[in-house]
Amino acid sequence: MSIEHIERFQKLHLKVKEACEQAVNEGGGSKSYDGRISFSIDLPPFYEEDSAPLYHIHLQCYLIGPARSYDWFGLTPDECLDKAEADIDYYIKSERY
Numbered sequence: 001m002s003i004e005h006i007e008r009f010q011k012l013h014l015k016v017k018e019a020c021e022q023a024v025n026e027g028g029g030s031k032s033y034d035g036r037i038s039f040s041i042d043l044p045p046f047y048e049e050d051s052a053p054l055y056h057i058h059l060q061c062y063l064i065g066p067a068r069s070y071d072w073f074g075l076t077p078d079e080c081l082d083k084a085e086a087d088i089d090y091y092i093k094s095e096r097y
Helices: 003-025 077-094
Strands: 036-042 054-060 069-074
Touching: 003 036, 003 054, 003 077, 054 077, 069 077
Parallel strands: none
Antiparallel strands: 036 054, 054 069
């Protein structure tokens, strides 16, 4: 994972934070975990050591989108970030919170 990926992830976090703030200001009910987001590398288990590692973004957010938590996976950091950004942008633009 490069510094560019980390910067992209930080921008995604800021976008989620701003959407949460807007939803709360508009009267949305919130949970203490809203906006918690992580970006990790899931390495294969012992018996599947030939499997490729997966990049994983996990978001807990009751305020945006149709669920309370979300997971995106990719074989590369870019693939994972692309998926998460697309869905989060859709949720925010759809005002599904």
